[in-house]
Amino acid sequence: MLGCRSYDPKLIGGHPHDGADGGNDVVDSGKFDASTDSSVVDSGPNQTSDCRQHTTCKLDHAIAVCSEGECLIAACETGYVDCNDVAEDGCEATLDSVEHCGVCRHGCTFANGSSRCSDGTCELAECEMNFGDCDGSRDNGCERTLTTLSNCGACGTSCSLANAVTNCDTGHCIFAKCSAGFGDCNGDGAKLAEGNGCETKLDTPDHCGTCDTKCSGATPYCSGGRCTGVVCDPGRADCDNDNLMCEADLTTLSNCGACGQNCGPLSNATATCATGQCAATCQSGFKDCDNTLANGCETNTRTTSNCGECGRPCTYANATTNCGSGACALASCTSGYGDCNANLTQDGCEQRLNTLQHCGNCNQACNLANAASSCSSGSCQVGSCNTGFANCDGRADTGCESNLVTSNQSCGACNSACPSNRTCSGGRCVCTSNSNCGSGQTCCNGACVDQLSDEANCGSCSNVCASGSTCCSGTCRNLATDFSNCGRCGDRCDSDKENRCTNGECRCANSDSCPAFWRCCSSGCKFGLGC
Numbered sequence: 001m002l003g004c005r006s007y008d009p010k011l012i013g014g015h016p017h018d019g020a021d022g023g024n025d026v027v028d029s030g031k032f033d034a035s036t037d038s039s040v041v042d043s044g045p046n047q048t049s050d051c052r053q054h055t056t057c058k059l060d061h062a063i064a065v066c067s068e069g070e071c072l073i074a075a076c077e078t079g080y081v082d083c084n085d086v087a088e089d090g091c092e093a094t095l096d097s098v099e100h101c102g103v104c105r106h107g108c109t110f111a112n113g114s115s116r117c118s119d120g121t122c123e124l125a126e127c128e129m130n131f132g133d134c135d136g137s138r139d140n141g142c143e144r145t146l147t148t149l150s151n152c153g154a155c156g157t158s159c160s161l162a163n164a165v166t167n168c169d170t171g172h173c174i175f176a177k178c179s180a181g182f183g184d185c186n187g188d189g190a191k192l193a194e195g196n197g198c199e200t201k202l203d204t205p206d207h208c209g210t211c212d213t214k215c216s217g218a219t220p221y222c223s224g225g226r227c228t229g230v231v232c233d234p235g236r237a238d239c240d241n242d243n244l245m246c247e248a249d250l251t252t253l254s255n256c257g258a259c260g261q262n263c264g265p266l267s268n269a270t271a272t273c274a275t276g277q278c279a280a281t282c283q284s285g286f287k288d289c290d291n292t293l294a295n296g297c298e299t300n301t302r303t304t305s306n307c308g309e310c311g312r313p314c315t316y317a318n319a320t321t322n323c324g325s326g327a328c329a330l331a332s333c334t335s336g337y338g339d340c341n342a343n344l345t346q347d348g349c350e351q352r353l354n355t356l357q358h359c360g361n362c363n364q365a366c367n368l369a370n371a372a373s374s375c376s377s378g379s380c381q382v383g384s385c386n387t388g389f390a391n392c393d394g395r396a397d398t399g400c401e402s403n404l405v406t407s408n409q410s411c412g413a414c415n416s417a418c419p420s421n422r423t424c425s426g427g428r429c430v431c432t433s434n435s436n437c438g439s440g441q442t443c444c445n446g447a448c449v450d451q452l453s454d455e456a457n458c459g460s461c462s463n464v465c466a467s468g469s470t471c472c473s474g475t476c477r478n479l480a481t482d483f484s485n486c487g488r489c490g491d492r493c494d495s496d497k498e499n500r501c502t503n504g505e506c507r508c509a510n511s512d513s514c515p516a517f518w519r520c521c522s523s524g525c526k527f528g529l530g531c
Contacts, residue, residue, distance in 0.1 A: 063076070079094055083377060097117055110142065113131065130171045131143075139348070163198035215228075235251055269296040285301055307323035308328075316328075318348055330344055360379055369398065389403055390404055412429075486501035486504060
C-alpha cells in the first residue's frame with residue numbers, strides 16, 4: 001500500500017465508529033496521540049480523494065486510517081457517530097438530535113407537534129395551534145383537534161348550549177343559533193355557559209314561531225310555529241293558516257316539526273324526520289362527531305384520529321399507522337424499532353433495533369468474527385477486537401479479520417507485512433532457518449544476527465555478553481581493559497611501547513617497561529629524557 005503507514009490495531013480494536021459508549025464513540029487520549037501518528041489522525045479538514053497520494057488522511061470528527069488507498073473511519077470523536085456509513089463525511093452525526101435520537105436514523109416526529117431529543121429519548125416539545133395531547137400518550141403526539149365541541153380550545157373543554165347550535169371552528173366557542181323550535185327569548189345566548197341558552201320553546205301562544213309572536217283571539221292556539229284558530233293533533237299543523245283544517249304533516253323534510261322548517265340536505269348523510277325531529281343517517285365511513293345536525297356527518301372515520309369511531313385514535317407505539325379501511329393498521333415502524341414479537345395491538349413496535357439480538361432488523365444477530373460486537377447505532381459494528389486480532393480493512397462486516405500473531409500481511413500491526421523470507425510468529429517477523437538469512441548471518445531465536453558482533457548472540461545463539469562487554473569477532477571482550485581490543489574491537493596495544501589497557505586506552509606501566517632511552521609518560525612511552 002502506497003503512502004500509508006501501518007497503525008496500532010489497539011486503536012481500532014478499542015474504539016469503534018458505531019455509536020458505542022451511550023451513542024458517543026470515545027477516543028482514549030491516554031492511548032492515542034494524533035500529533036505523533038501520521039496514519040491514524042484526528043479530524044479534518046477532510047482529505048479523502050486518494051490517500052495513496054498523502055501520508056495521512058483526515059475525516060471530520062473522526063480518527064481516520066488509510067487502508068488500501070482509502071480513508072476509513074477507525075473511531076469517532078466523543079459525541080459524534082457515523083450514521084450514514086459513508087466514510088467521506090466522517091462522523092457526521094450526533095445522537096442528541098431529532099434526526100438521530102439515541103440511535104442512528106431514529107428520528108423524533110410527533111403528529112401535529114414539534115419534538116426534541118433529551119438524553120437519547122424523543123420528547124414532545126409542544127403542540128401546533130388548535131391541537132392537543134389529550135390522552136397524555138407520547139406515541140400519538142397531539143392527537144386531538146381543539147376545534148370540536150367536545151375539545152374546544154383545550155382538551156376536555158365543551159362548547160355546548162341548551163337547545164342551541166354552537167361552533168368552535170377557530171378554537172373559540174361561539175353561539176351560532178337556536179335549535180329548531182327554540183328561541184333565546186331572554187337574549188343571553190351569547191353569554192354561553194353564563195346564560196341558559198335557548199330556553200324558550202316556540203310552540204306556545206305567547207311565543208309562537210318566534211320570541212315576539214303572541215297569538216291573539218279569545219282562544220288562541222299555536223301549531224307548527226304558527227298562530228291558528230283550530231286545534232291540531234300532534235304532528236299536524238294548519239300551515240296555510242286558513243283556520244279550517246290541519247293539512248300539514250310535521251314529519252316531512254319540508255315541514256319538520258314546524259311549518260316551513262326544512263330538514264336537509266345534510267353532508268354525507270340521509271335526512272329523516274320520522275318523529276318530527278330532523279335526524280341524520282350517516283353514510284358508511286362518516287359520523288356526526290360534533291353533534292351538530294347542520295353540518296351532517298362531518299367526520300371521516302377512516303383517519304388515524306377518528307378510526308372507525310369518533311375520537312378513536314389509530315396509534316401504535318413507535319409506529320406509523322393508517323385507517324383507510326376504517327380499521328387501524330400498521331404502515332411502518334418508526335426507524336430504529338420493530339414489531340419483533342408480532343403483538344402489534346398490545347405493544348406496537350416494541351423492540352429497539354440496536355441490540356445484539358435485533359440489530360437493524362428483528363432477529364438479525366450481530367456477532368462479528370474475533371470481536372466484541374456493538375449495535376448501539378442500529379448497525380452491526382466492531383466494539384473491540386479480541387486480543388491478537390484487528391480490524392485492518394476498516395469494514396464492520398468482516399469483524400476483526402486480521403490475526404496479528406500469525407498474519408504475514410499484518411504482523412504485530414495492521415498492514416505491517418513480513419519480508420518474503422520471514423514468517424510471522426507471535427506478532428513478529430521471524431526466520432526459521434539460516435537459509436532465511438543473508439550472507440554472514442545466522443538464524444537465532446527467529447532473528448537473523450551476525451554472531452561476530454551481536455552481543456546477545458556472541459559466537460553462538462543466546463550467548464549474551466555481560467554488562468560492559470562487547471562482542472568482538474565472536475568473543476565477549478571488555479574494551480576498557482583488553483590489551484588486544486583496547487577502546488574498540490581489533491585495536492591492539494603496541495607491545496614495544498604500551499603494555500597495558502586502561503579505561504580503553506593503551507598505557508605503559510613505568511619507564512622500565514619502555515625501550516632504552518624512552519620514558520613512560522601519561523600518553524605512553526616517549527623518546528628522550530622528558531615527557
